Amino acid sequence: MLGQEYIIGKIIGTGSSGDVYLGKNNITKEIVSIKVISKYKSSINEDEVQILARLPISPHSIRLIDTYDEPKKFYIITNYVKGSELSNWQNKQVTLPWLYALTGQMLETLQLIHSMGIVHRDIKLENILVDDDDNSDEMVNFTLIDFGSAAEDKGDGIINSNYAGTYGYYSPQLVQAGVDRSTQHVRSFNPSFDAYVKGDIFALGVVLFLLMEKREPFELNPQGTEPYHQFDKPVPMTPHSLIGRHTQLQRLVEMMLTGMYTSDEMMTQFTTILNTELV
Ligand SMILES: Nc1ncnc2c1ncn2[C@@H]1O[C@H](COP(=O)(O)OP(=O)(O)O)[C@@H](O)[C@H]1O
Ligand SMILES: [Mg+2]
Numbered sequence: 001m002l003g004q005e006y007i008i009g010k011i012i013g014t015g016s017s018g019d020v021y022l023g024k025n026n027i028t029k030e031i032v033s034i035k036v037i038s039k040y041k042s043s044i045n046e047d048e049v050q051i052l053a054r055l056p057i058s059p060h061s062i063r064l065i066d067t068y069d070e071p072k073k074f075y076i077i078t079n080y081v082k083g084s085e086l087s088n089w090q091n092k093q094v095t096l097p098w099l100y101a102l103t104g105q106m107l108e109t110l111q112l113i114h115s116m117g118i119v120h121r122d123i124k125l126e127n128i129l130v131d132d133d134d135n136s137d138e139m140v141n142f143t144l145i146d147f148g149s150a151a152e153d154k155g156d157g158i159i160n161s162n163y164a165g166t167y168g169y170y171s172p173q174l175v176q177a178g179v180d181r182s183t184q185h186v187r188s189f190n191p192s193f194d195a196y197v198k199g200d201i202f203a204l205g206v207v208l209f210l211l212m213e214k215r216e217p218f219e220l221n222p223q224g225t226e227p228y229h230q231f232d233k234p235v236p237m238t239p240h241s242l243i244g245r246h247t248q249l250q251r252l253v254e255m256m257l258t259g260m261y262t263s264d265e266m267m268t269q270f271t272t273i274l275n276t277e278l279v
Contacts, residue, residue: 002068002075008034013085015126017042017148022080032065035076044074047161051118051150052078060109061144081143082133086207087125094211098137099249100274102128103208105142107270110200110263113150119196121164122149123203125210153193168216171195171202171259197262205256212250217257248273 002008009022012033018041023034037044052064068075086102106128113120120127127146135141149164165174173195209217252269255261261269 002034002070005066006032006034006077012080015146015148017045023077030065031080033062033078033080035078037074037076039072039074045148045150047151048148049076051147051152052076054116054118055147056112056116058109058112060105060142061113062147078145081129081131081145083129083131083141083143085126086128086130086142086211089130089211090125090214095137096249098140099208099212101138101140102130102142102211103204103249103252103270104274106144106204106207107263107267109144110204111267114197114200114263117153117155117193118150119153119159119193120144120147120150120200121196122146122166122169123200123207124166124169125207128207151196157193159191159193159196165199165203168218169203169206171199173259174199174202194262198259201256201261201263201266202259205253208249208253209257212253248276 005026006023007026009024011019012022013020018035018037021034021036023032024030025032049064049067052062055061055063057063062078062081064076064078066077068077106123110120110123123144127144129143129145131141131143133141151159151161151164153159174191206217252266252273255269256266
């Protein structure tokens, strides 16, 4: 029983699959995060635990500590990440070094998981935490969380699992393959691992665009409640908008938003930019 080993504390987050609580191990006193999934409300993504268990130790992603399977609830215990969701930064001024740190750390993390045959499939502001320490912007730490939509390539280059993700963050290629544009309903389909790899990069592009430009990179659906991309007329990025000299980074974000590049390719580009612009 979870209650024998952990004290459950205050709620620290909510998502589509349930609430997340702060917890403390009774013996080791370790502070943890406890994601509680109600078996009545949502189904458990078996892959979430499998994938969390396979994740290599990284300063920029969470670590699985334990799971508890009880009759009504399923619990996923991970290390507690101090900080808050990037969605809190949507209306705040961000600096260029902060944006470079975010880009570099998330590309590094995606490159790592992609190299292991894992795709995250729900990269968004809510699923990246930033530490609240008074670190300088170059030292700021970002953490990728929520592997609830993640999937694995079992060796055939195909992802055999239902479509996952969040409207507004789907790459054009994934939308065209899997979303019925007249009803906005997501069909079940099995895109390639490669399409999801590029989809993760696209979604990172959306995250960066939202933080840099303070608006959606693509127009929203005027009728519906959900944003969607009008791929025929993407809104171009305004150059020199927020903070002076970040044209190189804008170019990088534009590349991400084509939905055509892998994490390896983007990391190569990123390294080139670092060498030419910052040094
Ligand atoms: N390890 C963690 N440390 C700190 N906060 C977390 C942690 N895991 C989740 N949270 C918080 O809880 C929210 C929901 O968790 P998440 O895993 O994204 O669930 P869902 O799959 O329901 O979206 C996150 O957006 C974050 O604010
Ligand atoms: Mg989430």
